Structures are given as structure tokens and as C-alpha cells.
Amino acid sequence: MFEKLRQVFSFQKKEVKDLLLELEEKLIEADVGWMTAEALLNRVKAEAPSTSEQVSIILKNTILEWLQPKEPWGFKPLKPHTILFVGVNGTGKTTSVGKLAALWRKEGKQVMVVGADTFRAAAVDQARIWAERAGVEFYSGASQSDPASVVFDGIQKAKNSGTDVVLIDTAGRLHTQISLMDELKKMVRVAEKALGRPTDDVFLVLDASLGQNSLAQALQFMAHLPLTGLVLTKLDGTSKGGVVLSAVRETGLPLRFIGLGESKDSMQIFNPARFVQKLVE
Ligand SMILES: Nc1nc2c(ncn2[C@@H]2O[C@H](COP(=O)(O)OP(=O)(O)O)[C@@H](O)[C@H]2O)c(=O)[nH]1
Ligand SMILES: [Mg+2]
Numbered sequence: 652m653f654e655k656l657r658q659v660f661s662f663q664k665k666e667v668k669d670l671l672l673e674l675e676e677k678l679i680e681a682d683v684g685w686m687t688a689e690a691l692l693n694r695v696k697a698e699a700p701s702t703s704e705q706v707s708i709i710l711k712n713t714i715l716e717w718l719q720p721k722e723p724w725g726f727k728p729l730k731p732h733t734i735l736f737v738g739v740n741g742t743g744k745t746t747s748v749g750k751l752a753a754l755w756r757k758e759g760k761q762v763m764v765v766g767a768d769t770f771r772a773a774a775v776d777q778a779r780i781w782a783e784r785a786g787v788e789f790y791s792g793a794s795q796s797d798p799a800s801v802v803f804d805g806i807q808k809a810k811n812s813g814t815d816v817v818l819i820d821t822a823g824r825l826h827t828q829i830s831l832m833d834e835l836k837k838m839v840r841v842a843e844k845a846l847g848r849p850t851d852d853v854f855l856v857l858d859a860s861l862g863q864n865s866l867a868q869a870l871q872f873m874a875h876l877p878l879t880g881l882v883l884t885k886l887d888g889t890s891k892g893g894v895v896l897s898a899v900r901e902t903g904l905p906l907r908f909i910g911l912g913e914s915k916d917s918m919q920i921f922n923p924a925r926f927v928q929k930l931v932e
Contacts (some may be wrong), residue, residue: 652886652890652911653890653892653929655677655680655682655890655893656681656683656891656892657930657931658677659677659678659710659930660707660710662703662706662707665703667700667703667706674710675691675692676697678691680862681788681890681891682774682868682892682894682897683893683896684893684894684896684901685898686897686900686901687893687897687900687901689722689866690900691710691713691714691896694709695710696706696711700851705714705884706779707781707931709844711927711930715923715924716905717746717899718895718896720905720906720907721905724880724905724920726816726905728811729761729851730810730813730814730853730865731806731810731817732815733806733809733823733850733852734850734854735817735819735835735838735842736818736820736854736855737767737823737835737853737854737855737856737872737878737916738823738872739782739824740823742856742884743858743882743910744823745777745778745781746910746913747854747856747882747884747918748764748778748818748819749778749780749785750785750905750916750918751765751918752764752781752785752816753784753785753786753787753915754788754916755815756786756787757786760815760816761788761812761814761816762787762788762810762814763787763789763790763805763809764778764787764789764790764820765791765801765805765806765809765817765818765820766778766782766789766790766791766820767791767802767820767821767822767838768798768799768822768823769791769794769795769796769798769800769822770822771822772794772821774820775791775794777822778791788812788814791807792804796875798838799837799838799840799841802819802841802842803841803842803844803845806846807845810845810846819838821838822834832871834877834925836875839887849877850877851879852907853876853877853878853909854879854882854908855873855876855878855882855902856881857867857881857883857894858883859883859884859885859886859888859889860885860888860889862889863894865894866898869881869898869902869904870901870902873889873904880907881903881905881907882906882909883906883908883909883910883921884909884910886909886910887917906921907920908921909921931932
């Protein structure tokens with residue numbers, strides 16, 4: 652994983668001028684994206700390093716500074732901590748819901764998965780199977796039910812049963828004339844109504860293997876929804892990894908969880924310090 656991003660830290664050239672050219676190439680190859688690559692280069696230049704070691708240190712510190720969230724993620728004191736997962740079809744929403752349900756179930760939390768991707772029966776089944784695999788409760792309405800009412804009823808049910816965490820799986824594409832963003836906005840509103848407070852988290856799920864294309868998706872969702880963080884999936888399937896940097900820097904959203912495979916236990920809480928350490932070692 653991240654071979655390309657790791658190569659950013661190893662230099663063949665001796666002259667700093669040549670080093671910077673090499674660095675620019677490597678950043679682009681690692682899929683850091685033009686904007687973020689430019690910003691990193693400017694940072695390095697501004698500190699006028701005279702050796703490749705100094706360049707590496709500036710890079711490491713800058714990346715860590717960018718990836719470090721303002722606040723660490725944690726469960727809010729009011730139950731149930733409710734998380735809506737949004738994103739384009741196929742990015743890994745349902746899988747991420749399932750993996751996080753398994754993770755928190757293992758930590759002893761009472762978890763409920765709400766299948767609000769109700770337009771496709773197969774999508775509800777997939778969420779149900781994940782909930783069973785994770786050993787947690789599952790809620791969804793009858794087929795074709797209104798996703799927002801599924802969200803409302805699911806949260807009510809979770810409140811009544813003392814559930815700690817509610818994970819809401821949503822659609823990435825609608826087979827109707829209704830706009831996806833309008834439907835998602837409605838779900839956010841209805842969740843707030845059911846909770847009596849804003850939804851604790853709205854996570855945007857992005858597929859890391861799509862590289863810079865996932866940034867365009869991110870901006871679209873950001874324009875419509877009160878996103879609180881990112882989940883980056885399929886990092887196991889990319890040698891680049893630069894999208895980790897650009898996604899965080901260009902959305903200003905904290906990266907909270909990373910998906911590293913298809914199995915139940917392949918979701919990790921994102922740790923910036925460990926991530927950067929892995930890049931330089
Ligand atoms: N390798 C890998 N595959 C993943 C990961 N997360 C999801 N997937 C796969 O991506 C595909 C789409 O996932 P799904 O959860 O159905 O996406 P959704 O449409 O957003 O709900 C499935 O085949 C998943 O197994 C991950 O972290 N790594
Ligand atoms: Mg899905």
C-alpha cells in the first residue's frame with residue numbers, strides 16, 4: 652500500500668533545485684492532485700531546506716499537520732449516536748456500515764443498522780446480511796418505503812431500546828425522478844427531528860481507488876449536506892494513496908475511518924501519526 656506516496660520521501664538527486672522537481676513528479680504520480688502538490692511544494696520552498704533530509708522532515712510535518720483533525724472522533728454523550736453514511740454508488744457505504752457495526756459490537760456497544768437504501772430490495776438485503784454478520788439489530792421498512800420514514804422509525808426504535816449507535820445506510824443513486832441530494836437532505840432533517848438534535852455524524856464515503864475523481868464527488872455532497880467527516884475505502888487496492896492528503900486538505904473534513912479490505916475486520920480508525928510514520932519508515 653501507498654508505495655507511490657512513500658517514494659515521495661526518498662530522493663536520488665543531490666541539488667535541492669533538482670530535488671524539488673523530482674518531488675513534484677512524485678507527488679503527482681502518487682495521486683496527490685495538483686492543488687495539494689502545489690501547496691506542499693510551496694511549503695517546502697518557503698522553509699528553504701538545504702538537504703534532502705530537511706525536505707523529508709518538512710514534508711512529514713506538513714502532512715501530519717494537514718491530516719490531524721481539530722478534534723479526535725468519539726461517541727457523543729447523548730444516545731443513540733447516529734451516523735448517516737452517504738456517497739456515490741459502489742464506494743463502500745453498506746460495507747463500511749457493516750464493518751463499523753461489527754467493530755463497535757465487539758467493543759460492547761448496542762448497535763442498530765438502518766437500511767434506508769429502500770429503492771432496491773437487493774440493497775436492503777445486503778445491509779441486513781451485514782447486520783447479521785456483525786451480530787447487531789437491523790431495521791428497514793417494507794420494500795419501496797420512503798427512506799426518510801425508515802430513518803425516522805429506525806431512530807425511534809433505537810431510542811426506545813436504549814441503543815448506543817445507529818448506522819444509517821443510504822442510496823448512492825435513485826431509480827426515480829427525485830434528486831438524490833434532496834432525498835438525503837430530507838433524511839438529515841428527519842433524523843434531526845427523531846433525535847431532537849442534529850445527527851451526530853454525516854460521513855461521506857469515498858473510494859480511494861478512484862483517486863482525484865472522488866474529490867469531485869466530495870465537493871458535490873459538501874455543497875448540499877452537513878458532512879462531519881470522511882471514510883476512505885479500498886485503500887488496500889491502491890498503490891498511490893495520495894488521495895488521503897488531497898481529500899482532507901481540499902474538503903477541510905477530517906478523515907475518520909479507512910477501509911482496507913472486504914472482510915468484517917478490515918476497518919480502522921484513521922490515525923494520522925501512524926499513517927505518516929508508515930510513509931517514512
Ligand atoms: N478491497 C476493498 N473492497 C471494498 C472495501 N469497501 C467496500 N469494498 C467493496 O466495494 C464494493 C461496493 O461496496 P458497497 O458497500 O456495496 O458500496 P455502496 O454501493 O456504497 O453501498 C463491494 O464489492 C465491497 O466488497 C474496501 O475497503 N476494500
Ligand atoms: Mg449500498
